[in-house]
Amino acid sequence: MSQNKIMPMSGFPEWLPQQRAVEAHFLDVIRRTFESHGFVGIETRAVEPVERLLGKGGDADKEIYGVSRLAADAEEKDSETALGLHFDLTVPFARYVVENSGKLVFPFRRYQIQKVWRGERPQDGRFREFVQADIDIVDAGELPFHYEVELPLVIADAFAELPIGPFRIQVNNRKIPEGFYLGLGLAPEQVVPVLRVVDKLDKVGPEAVTEMLTEAGLTAEQAAQCLALAEINAPDSSFADRVRALGVEHPVLEEGLQALSTVMDAAAEHAPGLLLADLKVARGLDYYTGTVYETQLVGQESYGSICSGGRYDALASDGKHTYPGVGISIGVSRLLAKLMPTLEASRMSPSVVLVALANEEERPRSMRIAAALRERGIACEVAPSAAKFGKQIKFADRRGIPFVWFPGSPADDGTPAVDQVKDLRSGEQVDADPATWTPPEADLHISVTTR
């Protein structure tokens, strides 16, 4: 491949400026919502030891990118810890918690918005580099159950402020399928493989799942029961009796049914209709131990989950102390890949005003006007050259800059210069003073709307 050959790279999406403005708006709303719920922002390094990534769901589920210094010689390569790019933000966060446990205060509420990398084959909504926005709450030793109710409410608050249309947070408890499978007579080591097969239900349909389950050694009866469980869903705690009606019994199952009922009852109190108990939700990663979440855009169910998570009890541990947690992660890139065609930024440039330039000698004056506007929180820039005003107006127009400012000229009789400002949308042009003129509130920042 020639050095000058420049082309997009599959799986590594980049936005054009107007699309990036949409993404920035989403990230700003998400961050503001997380902070309004008292989550503390942190970032972790992009790399972790490969060993650690492999031990926490990497490569089985999430293909890892290795990282190494090109200049390292063989000896250095052998002596250095092999590094990989993180494939999610939960595994690095768990490591951060253990590493800094003496300096953090628990329960620790944190948010983290960063890019992650996975080497999988790129496909619709699946990238090799993408942005996730996570919240997690971890505690030392014990984690109160009520946080499993709280997290989806935070997500609902964020989504309520974004132009994403109706969505549905599906919730399950890992103990339900686990206890159910054990009650069916499956061996403990069959639980995770069966969960992974059932997780494909929305994608491949019941026949294919049945086939995969029987291939995995289940009897026809066991496979049918697994499917029957997966097909139960309800907007309230009525799911529990329907599960019990299947006639499978196990203490772990009962524990899960009670926990999920509590989540559903509490959600009904705070946000009626927000949650759907959906017993097919499994989440592939095997570190989840309790409540698990997925989120679908209504009408786009086959696209899969755009916000997922769950409770994990043993992920963050140094052998002596354990920090159980619950977390949920918005797949920002995934969400935007679906929504971007329907969304529109009000303009490309953050500038509210283009300050025009009568001639190059007047640049200092135009720069002073721009500085005065900025001083008052009005983003602006000075025209690139003293072209004809028509061309300068076109410059603003192409960037969506709504106002053009024309510095006035002092009259021959000594009357001071009066500036004027033109609204490019209405064509209206009025006298204005940079020390007092104020644009409409709606023009101050780029806004995002549905097309």
Place this chain on the structure above:
Amino acid sequence: MSQNKIMPMSGFPEWLPQQRAVEAHFLDVIRRTFESHGFVGIETRAVEPVERLLGKGGDADKEIYGVSRLAADAEEKDSETALGLHFDLTVPFARYVVENSGKLVFPFRRYQIQKVWRGERPQDGRFREFVQADIDIVDAGELPFHYEVELPLVIADAFAELPIGPFRIQVNNRKIPEGFYLGLGLAPEQVVPVLRVVDKLDKVGPEAVTEMLTEAGLTAEQAAQCLALAEINAPDSSFADRVRALGVEHPVLEEGLQALSTVMDAAAEHAPGLLLADLKVARGLDYYTGTVYETQLVGQESYGSICSGGRYDALASDGKHTYPGVGISIGVSRLLAKLMPTLEASRMSPSVVLVALANEEERPRSMRIAAALRERGIACEVAPSAAKFGKQIKFADRRGIPFVWFPGSPADDGTPAVDQVKDLRSGEQVDADPATWTPPEADLHISVTTR
């Protein structure tokens, strides 16, 4: 290394929550300033083809991290383009401009705040992963000179709002040393190596530089002249006559002297005292062709530059079209590594209020109070458990949360419940209604001050 061994990784700094709050404040101010000057935000992918990185100053100056899928077999590895993590944001931006030239509007003002990676040996203020905040302006074909004046003014605006103390933007023009060296009789291929040696002047001192220059084949006289040039600096355009007094002549030198004089004169008009013409500033990267910038913290000169850049004429090119640009980059991690010990965030948690909990049954009520406060832009969280109020107050105090909200109890005579809010700093406790109570403006967000 055992999988459970957890330790910090040299060169990959991570901040604790209160330090991250300082970093987030810096990034917010920088972004707001860039946008107030009309710069459009973009991000580029973290990886570029290694070939491209190598061709643009990688590895000679900036050691590259290679990236590859651990799961790729040998055949895939051969057929896939070798990838590396970007070592700056200028090279990826130049590629983005060429790749999207048909969809961008020129001149294009963009900012970009992202992490970059270099495999160099970590040392004081030099990391393997760090954050840069860049602004660049590129145009198609020709780039007006006035942008070389404008960029340091934007940086000065950002720094004026940050608690970083006095700073000095040093400016030079690559044509001055280049023309001077040619005028001294050096061969064109000696220019860049000599620039790199002179660039070390602040770090190693004049004797070591003289030695390295003579080792590089310069005569004692030539080395002395190179040093004499490097030692010239002035707060205005008076530097030019001092250079001419050295008696070296070359048309490129004269071009550089005139360009730098124009920058200094224009800066004197807009921001007197901001710039220092400093002829030892060279910038190692060989893509710079005109004005170059570095920035020192006054009193910390030996720490090196915390904000650098320059004009490049040929970096962004597809062979047919060229997009000359000028850019400047704040080394945010580098700046913070130096300043962090002197800075303090007002608190760790974004929460303004902790809503207390009388007993677990009252959680829904405390959650409703929290929702009402959030609705009005007041960040808050509910206590983790219905511990004694003293313990709940301590919970808030350890996180720096300034207010604790106590939900009232309805009296036996039917009088409605009256909530109270306590300011933990003054101890004052007053009646309050979540629909109307407002904290002092200064408490709404985390602030950052010098210790």
